[in-house]
Amino acid sequence: MKDRWARILAPVLLLLFLVGTWEVLVRWFHVQPFILPAPSQILIAFGDNFALLSWHGAITLSEILLGLLLGGLGGFLLAIAVFYSPLLDKALYPLIIGSQMIPVFAIAPILIVWMGYGLWPKVTVAALISFFPLVVNVSDGLREPSEPAVDLFRSMGATRSQIFWKLRLPASMPTLFSGLKVSATLAVVGATIGEWVGSRRGLGYLMLQSNARLRMNLVFAAILMLSILGLLLFGVLRIIERRVVHWRAAKADAGEV
Amino acid sequence: MNGTTALRIENVTKSFDQRSTRIPVLNSVSFELQAGTWTTVLGPSGCGKTTLLKIIAGLETPDSGRVLVDGSAASQLGATAYLPQHDTLLPWRTALGNAILASEIDGRSKDEAKREAMALFDHFGLSGFESMVPSQLSGGMRQRLALIRTFLTQRSILLLDEPLGALDPLTRATLQKWLLGVWDELKKTVLLVTHDAEEALLLSDRILVLTERPAQLQLDQGVQLERPRDRGSRALVDQKSQLLELLLKEGAIT
Ligand SMILES: Nc1ncnc2c1ncn2[C@@H]1O[C@H](COP(=O)(O)OP(=O)(O)OP(=O)(O)O)[C@@H](O)[C@H]1O
Ligand SMILES: [Mg+2]
Numbered sequence: 001m002k003d004r005w006a007r008i009l010a011p012v013l014l015l016l017f018l019v020g021t022w023e024v025l026v027r028w029f030h031v032q033p034f035i036l037p038a039p040s041q042i043l044i045a046f047g048d049n050f051a052l053l054s055w056h057g058a059i060t061l062s063e064i065l066l067g068l069l070l071g072g073l074g075g076f077l078l079a080i081a082v083f084y085s086p087l088l089d090k091a092l093y094p095l096i097i098g099s100q101m102i103p104v105f106a107i108a109p110i111l112i113v114w115m116g117y118g119l120w121p122k123v124t125v126a127a128l129i130s131f132f133p134l135v136v137n138v139s140d141g142l143r144e145p146s147e148p149a150v151d152l153f154r155s156m157g158a159t160r161s162q163i164f165w166k167l168r169l170p171a172s173m174p175t176l177f178s179g180l181k182v183s184a185t186l187a188v189v190g191a192t193i194g195e196w197v198g199s200r201r202g203l204g205y206l207m208l209q210s211n212a213r214l215r216m217n218l219v220f221a222a223i224l225m226l227s228i229l230g231l232l233l234f235g236v237l238r239i240i241e242r243r244v245v246h247w248r249a250a251k252a253d254a255g256e257v
Numbered sequence: 258m259n260g261t262t263a264l265r266i267e268n269v270t271k272s273f274d275q276r277s278t279r280i281p282v283l284n285s286v287s288f289e290l291q292a293g294t295w296t297t298v299l300g301p302s303g304c305g306k307t308t309l310l311k312i313i314a315g316l317e318t319p320d321s322g323r324v325l326v327d328g329s330a331a332s333q334l335g336a337t338a339y340l341p342q343h344d345t346l347l348p349w350r351t352a353l354g355n356a357i358l359a360s361e362i363d364g365r366s367k368d369e370a371k372r373e374a375m376a377l378f379d380h381f382g383l384s385g386f387e388s389m390v391p392s393q394l395s396g397g398m399r400q401r402l403a404l405i406r407t408f409l410t411q412r413s414i415l416l417l418d419e420p421l422g423a424l425d426p427l428t429r430a431t432l433q434k435w436l437l438g439v440w441d442e443l444k445k446t447v448l449l450v451t452h453d454a455e456e457a458l459l460l461s462d463r464i465l466v467l468t469e470r471p472a473q474l475q476l477d478q479g480v481q482l483e484r485p486r487d488r489g490s491r492a493l494v495d496q497k498s499q500l501l502e503l504l505l506k507e508g509a510i511t
Contacts, residue, residue: 148341155314157335
């Protein structure tokens, strides 16, 4: 219990300290708000524009969630396919790795050309960027069961599908969730990039617009909103993770994000 | 016992490729197990005991020779209850869920399997721990759970690979007694692998001693001791030192 409080309190105190320092420095040196607004000004802008931020935030969030869902599902299925087909493994794995060398920034404009200014190019960018951690982690997870464990199942006369459902899939849950948490953070980045490259709504759009008009406090308020969304998503995933990977819950409580 | 042959091993030979060399592991091993008897395999470390059990379970195919379960040479996968040497409890399942794994694989009724499991939990002193996950159990408890799972596999032949290997002497002695009790009740055919000559003499009707790799049958001896056996009895101590001598001559006993 004491540990738990320390885990919540420590980062909060550090954050307060950093924000406080920021506030003091901005006031001390009379930094112009259109260069760097003080945290208090950002908070005020956040409050004043809450409806606007929520509206754009909802759009960005839906892009993030859809991207994560599609990318995650794709990565998950691909990992299974690659696991069960050595041929596919040989053919696909180098391509999957290679695809990660392509910067998403480079393909986002192309996607805009193909798909227009709507939701889908952002969803696609978020999906493309978030599927990779899942492929890697689920592949590792499916290989997790030891040889003796697989032997045990085979000795009982288990079919391949029984070994998958009762052994490999549950064994892959810890790494799947590790991957999913990384993917979620990446999906936030992906959706924002998609919006920067071309859009008429979303937090990324709001940032660019406000930036151009030197409304720096609104830029920061949008960043704050984006961080809150990212943290919420991360938090929800952790709650689900604790349910699903219940046998590790005790360990996760002791530390490790 | 009733004298029907439950398991027949005929000239089983096996070698493995390791790097560029081929190492022979089993060299023409043959024996038969009578239904309802307890046979123990002793042998130096790394001689091929686990390999022998895996071949019997159908997990490895012999280079030559064959294995007959109840007279049939069909694949043995699913025909025996195998307890691997290493811990294979599923960490996400409760103790009860682990115990009834085989019944799920077989598509048997879960309720019935659970009822049978409860009786064995009781026998092995695990009552009250049914809903714990393996990480909450001690080493001895996990081993008992693995044994319960093996018994609940509901096959007449049990292949036990050093089930009491990593336990302290006291737990080990208690488990030996429990094991004998269940075996007596359930009338299974047991093939046990162990390093421990005393354990072999305490438990078995018959002892097979393997040579160093490539393993051959070196000794096939019935154990003529009245049950229940006493580890301090003169006859047992004598036979134990004879066995040890034989194993030491072979070199590596651990
Ligand atoms: N799949 C495999 N591939 C290559 N070599 C193997 C394989 N399985 C076993 N071996 C080799 O076969 C030999 C016998 O192994 P095995 O596990 O059967 O011995 P063991 O008698 O059970 O040993 P221990 O007493 O330590 O459990 C060892 O030298 C091992 O390295
Ligand atoms: Mg072994």
